[in-house]
Amino acid sequence: MPPKTCPENIEPLTDGRLYTTTAAAAYLGLSAKTLANWRVRGGPIPFQKFGRVVRYLGADLTRFVRASRHTSTSEASRSSGRAVSPDAFK
DSSP states (O other): OOOOOOGGGOOOOOSOOEEOHHHHHHHHTOOHHHHHHHHHHTOSSOOEEETTEEEEEHHHHHHHHHHTOOSSHHHHHTTTTOSSOGGGGO
C-alpha cells in the first residue's frame, strides 16, 4: 500500500507496482468512489482491468499528481476539469 500522505507532500511511485482502487484513492487523497466514477466517464487516470479486478500503475498516479499542479486558480480552470491530458500517458 502506498504511503498515506497528503498530495502536497506525495512521494513518487516509480516502482512499477499496481495499486488497488482503495490504495490509489488513499495515495491521492480522494475517495474510491471518485476513481470509480472517473473510470466510468473515461477519467484522467489510466487503469488496468483483469476480469473484475481494477489496478492503477504507481507511475500513472504520480504522473497525475504532477500534472495536477497549478500556480493559480485561473490556470486550473483552463484545464476544463481534466487535470491530465490523455496524451500525458502515451
